[in-house]
Amino acid sequence: MENFSLILAIVVITALAFDFTNGFHDTANAMATTISTGAMKPKVAVAMSAVLNLVGAFLSIEVANTISKGLVDETGIRPEVIFAALVGAILWNLLTWLVGLPSSSSHALMGGLIGATIASAGTGAVHGDVLVTKVLIPAVAAPLVAGIAAMLASRLTYTLGRNAHGKATSKGYRAGQITSAGLVSLAHGTNDAQKTMGIITLALVAGGAVAPDSDPPVWVILSAGLAIALGTYLGGWRIIRTMGKGLTDLQPQQGFAAQTSAATVILASSHLGFSLSTTHSVSGSVMGAGLGRKGGVVRWSTATRMFVAWGLTLPAAALVGAGAEWVTSFGTWGTALVAVFLVASSAAIWLLSRREVVDHTNVNDGDEPAGVVTTAIAAVTPPPVGPLTDDLAAAASASATATADTPAKSSASAL
Numbered sequence: 438m439e440n441f442s443l444i445l446a447i448v449v450i451t452a453l454a455f456d457f458t459n460g461f462h463d464t465a466n467a468m469a470t471t472i473s474t475g476a477m478k479p480k481v482a483v484a485m486s487a488v489l490n491l492v493g494a495f496l497s498i499e500v501a502n503t504i505s506k507g508l509v510d511e512t513g514i515r516p517e518v519i520f521a522a523l524v525g526a527i528l529w530n531l532l533t534w535l536v537g538l539p540s541s542s543s544h545a546l547m548g549g550l551i552g553a554t555i556a557s558a559g560t561g562a563v564h565g566d567v568l569v570t571k572v573l574i575p576a577v578a579a580p581l582v583a584g585i586a587a588m589l590a591s592r593l594t595y596t597l598g599r600n601a602h603g604k605a606t607s608k609g610y611r612a613g614q615i616t617s618a619g620l621v622s623l624a625h626g627t628n629d630a631q632k633t634m635g636i637i638t639l640a641l642v643a644g645g646a647v648a649p650d651s652d653p654p655v656w657v658i659l660s661a662g663l664a665i666a667l668g669t670y671l672g673g674w675r676i677i678r679t680m681g682k683g684l685t686d687l688q689p690q691q692g693f694a695a696q697t698s699a700a701t702v703i704l705a706s707s708h709l710g711f712s713l714s715t716t717h718s719v720s721g722s723v724m725g726a727g728l729g730r731k732g733g734v735v736r737w738s739t740a741t742r743m744f745v746a747w748g749l750t751l752p753a754a755a756l757v758g759a760g761a762e763w764v765t766s767f768g769t770w771g772t773a774l775v776a777v778f779l780v781a782s783s784a785a786i787w788l789l790s791r792r793e794v795v796d797h798t799n800v801n802d803g804d805e806p807a808g809v810v811t812t813a814i815a816a817v818t819p820p821p822v823g824p825l826t827d828d829l830a831a832a833a834s835a836s837a838t839a840t841a842d843t844p845a846k847s848s849a850s851a852l
Contacts, residue, residue: 444772445644448516449637451523451779453664456633458530459542460490460668462676463629463715467621467669469680470692470723472800476611477618479674479797486622487670493626494662498634498652508547508572509554510562514643517765517772518557519636524779525549525758531786533746537675537795540746541714545754546632547572552755553762575706576714576747580721583702587722590694591729598690610689617696622669624703625715626662633661674795680720684743685727685735695719695726717747 467489468482477485526545533540547568554562594610634653637660641647647654653661687695699722703715720743727735761778764771 442516442644444516444520445640445646447772447776448520448523448640448644451520451527452633452637452640453660455523455527455530455542455546455636456630456661456664457668458527458534459546459629459633460487460665461671461673462530462534462542462668463539463625464669464673465539465676465680465719467618467625467696467719469677469719470687470695470726471614471618472677473680474611474614474687474689474692476614476689476692479677479800482618483670483797485619486625487666489619489622490626490630490669491662491666493623493628494630494634494658494665496623496627498631498658508564508567509550509639510558510564514554514562514639515557516640516644518553518762519550519640519643520772521553521556521761521765521775522546522549522551522758523636524761524775525552525754525756527779528757528782529750529754531783533750534673534675535786535790537679538743538746539676539680539716539720540743540750541576541716543629543632543714543716544572544576544747544750546636548751548754549758550636551751552758555755556759556762557766576717579702579706579714580717580724582721583698583718584721584725586698586701587691587695587725588729590698591691591726594690594694595730610693613693614689614696617693617700620700621696621703621715621719624700625669626665628703628706628715630661630665633664634658637661674797674800675790678795678800679739679743680723684720684723684739685733687723687726687733688730691726691730691733694729695722698722698725 464483464486467486468477468479471477472479472482523546526542526549529540529545529548530542551563551568631653634657637657638647638651638653641654641657642649642651696719699715699719702718702722706718724735724740727733761775764775
């Protein structure tokens with residue numbers, strides 16, 4: 438550690454700042470459906486998720502090694518390159534958080550690193566085979582696999598529970614949601630916290646503080662886990678609202694199916710070392726679960742904006758990372774200028790967010806109106822059939838009867 442320079446310290450601090458934004462940006466992945474269905478209170482949900490994110494950070498280092506050893510040529514990387522990459526990733530995270538879009542923190546980090554590396558050392562320094570097999574293919578496959586699994590699981594749960602009493606079934610699935618939400622939180626720590634570990638380890642190698650091909654030191658694992666846990670506890674309430682209410686309306690059965698499917702995909706990918714987007718996986722599973730219930734629909738206007746954000750994440754973060762790397766190449770004053778730009782931009786985004794505050798007190802308010810496609814689908818889709826629906830229909834009928842009787846009773850009283 439005798440080579441731990443000032444620029445290396447700045448990179449490590451910036452990486453932990455990114456990890457913090459990753460935490461509150463991706464809290465929705467684990468807890469949005471649990472909060473939106475009322476299975477857990479918002480603050481309790483994010484506290485549980487934070488603890489399990491920290492635990493998950495210690496379970497594996499496969500994804501960290503993919504980033505620190507596989508994606509780019511670590512021998513030709515300077516610490517300034519990694520700093521520039523983190524600038525692109527942080528700014529994209531903050532922008533998408535501001536507008537409440539669940540984009541991928543992982544792909545923002547990948548994009549920033551690729552753009553900064555190409556600007557510094559050329560395209561040859563990026564390992565294209567690793568990029569395709571462990572980043573791009575999982576980016577497309579994960580939401581599809583998780584979505585199909587969640588849709589089938591939702592249909593299966595409704596089929597198996599068709600004869601069960603509605604209230605008892607909902608209570609049981611709420612308990613299952615809490616368990617599956619914990620599993621997603623654990624998986625998120627296992628996958629996403631490792632990306633920051635990998636970036637910090639790459640910076641340590643670039644700065645000569647550790648030997649090439651080294652695994653993340655224990656202090657790196659601990660600090661990355663704590664940073665993402667703290668961000669998770671503060672809660673990305675804007676994205677939680679979009680994920681829990683903006684994409685579709687979920688019942689406890691669907692929430693359980695969505696979270697279980699997403700957790701399975703994320704944990705399997707972490708074991709294989711895929712730098713998977715947990716956001717893509719959970720978003721896909723939420724949409725799949727929404728389509729898994731009769732009468733359930735996806736708000737495609739929100740989903741379309743989300744898909745556009747997904748497509749822009751890698752190139753946008755890469756452009757910012759490349760620009761930041763170009764400025765840092767001018768020396769110390771260039772690095773200082775980029776740091777000032779990052780702090781000023783982050784502060785400006787935060788001030789903009791204060792115009793409309795979203796927190797744990799109103800996260801379930803403000804359902805987004807359905808678009809034309811959603812309205813048309815809902816108009817021709819039959820409502821769900823089962824004990825819970827029958828109970829609701831009976832309650833509605835009783836209410837209508839009471840309303841109809843009221844004038845008659847009033848007239849009799851007058852007579």
